[in-house]
Amino acid sequence: MGNPLQLGMANYSKGAYITIEGKAALHFYIIRSGRVRIERELNILSQEENTNLKAGDFFGVVSTMSNHIHIENAIALDDCSLITIRPDQYSMLIxxxxxxxxxxxxxxxxxxxxxxxxxxxxxxxxSVEADERHLYQVGEYYAKQNQYSLAFYAYYKYCMANPSDPNIESVKQKMAKIKPYANTSTLKQDTSQFIRQYPKDTMLFAEGESGPELYIIQKGSIRITKIVNDNEVLLAFLKAGDIFGEMALLENKPRSASAIVNEDSVLMAVNRANFQEMVIEQPKIISRLTSTLAERIWNLFRQLKNTSIKDPVGRIYDCLVLQLEKSKIDITVRQAFNFGFGINDLINMVGLPMAEGKGVVSKLLENNDITISGQNIYTPDITRILKSNDYYKKMERRRNTLESNR
Incomplete structure (x- = not known):
């Protein structure tokens, strides 16, 4: 069989470990023959995800394309023949x-x-499976915060999606009151334009609205947020080169979060028709999209593992380490770091009640592991965060061992 990509081939005997959770991921695999079982320490599976893989299936892509350690064990159920693919070969594979x-x-x-x-x-x-009715709740939240540009956008999209709603006139009255104070320019964008400009503190899209486009940031930055239990949760802070909004485009489902323009920004908008052309004509962008999705999956698995930590102090330290890992800096070298978010954002990220969370964060402040710079969390030495996190992880393992032996 011809192999124009010069991909690697690997054979594994029945029972062999192909990937090991926690080890470096240098390439991913496509199964040529045999079966492979996937195991994870954190085993949260969707109904569509299969742990027993066969010929034609792939594994190890998340860790390899995100340049992180493996998040799963892969074990050969039979003698297996596999194709191995490095990240730099992915564009050619496309x-x-x-x-x-x-x-x-x-x-x-x-x-x-x-x-x-x-x-x-x-x-x-x-449960926050957002749909177009949720747009009203988004508008209400931002109206209470006096963020009228964001509130007006969400109200407007709600009215467009629910024209026969019996409360539509009440919503329109609210819109009329706040319109003089709102920047509505994002509602007037020429959607035929490939490159678009968006002003600071406006909403690009709201959770719950339909989404026909993905975006690539050319200049500026975007905040990805979600309204949960009447609180705004910061999910991601994106900058030039990042891709977002792809899930609604790929799955034709409502947006799962809102995108807010953090500073004046220039974005490239890609609709479904353009996306299909990109797959064929611009494989490097599709490769970057794959890496973006892989990074999100890896981060979500890390965040889900964080929820299993019982000690709230340990959970806070682990969350800070996760943010350092996301930044792709060398975390073994002593250096200062600005996390780019505040105390309330950190508490919301780990899901602690605000009062309890502030008590926990005060301990970190007393230890001088973190300080506040402006409105952002700052550490003068990231290795102190790592050492404290290692200590709390060790104590967590010890407690779990004692509990299991009772």
């Missing part, structure tokens, strides 16, 4: 085998949505 690439991307999109819902349930004890 060119030569588009169906495989789209299978990976669509699988990733479903995983992200499922894991995001699982994390919301575990962290906030709330």
């Amino acid at each position: 060119k030569r085998n588009t169906p495989i690439a789209m299978k990976i991307i669509n699988s990733f999109s479903r995983q992200v949505r499922f894991l995001d819902q699982a994390l919301t349930m575990l962290t906030f004890k709330s």
Whole structure:
């Protein structure tokens, strides 16, 4: 069989470990023959996810394409023959085998949505499968915060999606009151334009609205947020080069979160028709989208593991380490770091009640492991965060061992 990509081949005997959770991920695998079982320490599976894989299936893509350690064990159930693919070969794979690439991307999109819902349930004890009715709640929240540009956008989208709602006139009256104080320019964007400009503190899209486009940030930054239990939760802070909004486009489902323009920004908008052309003509962008989705899945698994930590101080430290891991800096070297978010954001990330969370964070402040710079959390030495996290992880394991032996 010809192999124009010069992909690697690997054979494993029945019972062999192909990948090991926690070890470096240098390439991912496509099964040529045999079966492989996937095992994880944190075993939260969607209904569509299969732990027993066969010829044509792939595994190890998340950790490899996100440049993180493996999040799963892969064990050969039979003697197996596998194709191995390095990250730098992925763009060529897209060119030569588009169906495989789209299978990976669509699988990733479903995983992200499922894991995001699982994390919301575990962290906030709330189900937030957003639909167009949720737009009203988004508008109400931002109206209470006097963020009228965001509130007006959400109200407007609610009215467009629910024209026969019996309360529509009441919503329109609210819109009329706040319109003089709102920037409504994002509602007037020329959607035929590929490159668009968005002003600071406006809403690009709201959770619950339909989404025909994904975006690539050319300049500026975007906050991804979700309203849960009448609180705004910061999910991600995106900057130039980042891709977002792809799940609604790929799955034709409502937006699962809102995108708020953090500073004046320039974005490239890609609709479904353009996306299909990109898959064929611009494999490097599709490769970057795959890496983006892989990074989100890896981060969601880490966040889900964080929810299992019982000690709230340990959970806070673990969350800070996760943010350091996301930044891709060398966390073994002493250096200062600005996390880019505040105390309330950190408490919401780990799902603690605000009063309890502030008490926990005060301990970190007393230890001088973190300080506040402006409105953001700052550490003068990231290795102190790592050492404290290692200590609390060790204590957590000790407590779990004692409990299991009772």
